[in-house]
Amino acid sequence: MFELFGMSAALLGLFVVFGLMIGVLFGTSVIATLKHRDLEQVDYKLGVAMILGTTAGLEIGKQAVVGLQADGSADAIISVTYVVLLGGIGAFFTCQSLKATVAAASNTTLPRTPTRTTFPTSRRRFSRTGFPRC
Numbered sequence: 001m002f003e004l005f006g007m008s009a010a011l012l013g014l015f016v017v018f019g020l021m022i023g024v025l026f027g028t029s030v031i032a033t034l035k036h037r038d039l040e041q042v043d044y045k046l047g048v049a050m051i052l053g054t055t056a057g058l059e060i061g062k063q064a065v066v067g068l069q070a071d072g073s074a075d076a077i078i079s080v081t082y083v084v085l086l087g088g089i090g091a092f093f094t095c096q097s098l099k100a101t102v103a104a105a106s107n108t109t110l111p112r113t114p115t116r117t118t119f120p121t122s123r124r125r126f127s128r129t130g131f132p133r134c
Helices: 014-038 044-071 074-106
Strands: 115-119 124-127
Touching: 044 074, 044 115
Parallel strands: none
Antiparallel strands: 115 124
16 A cells, blocks of 8 residues: 555655554454454453563564664664574474374374463463474
């Protein structure tokens, strides 16, 4: 959506365009949550955990980027971190795929990770470290 009402993003300013899109996403999320609440499919405990975790992560990330920009090394470190993160995700999925393939071939079940936090409404459990084990 580079044009809004016939005006380019450069004319409107990128902050205005992003602000409008965030408003649309927020409104859509609220309507969807209200609909799912009527169907009793909303897990409030999980929602609060996600809001707190996202807020803390955004603040920590913002402070880290501001500090890196002051040093002048933000671009290099963010680029390397991004590549490492994508490589880690790829390695995790590859490992899980191989384990599932071996388990299916030997007709066994995969071991479950130890859990600590349970969200009963959504029937989700998260491990102690928060990171899936491979």
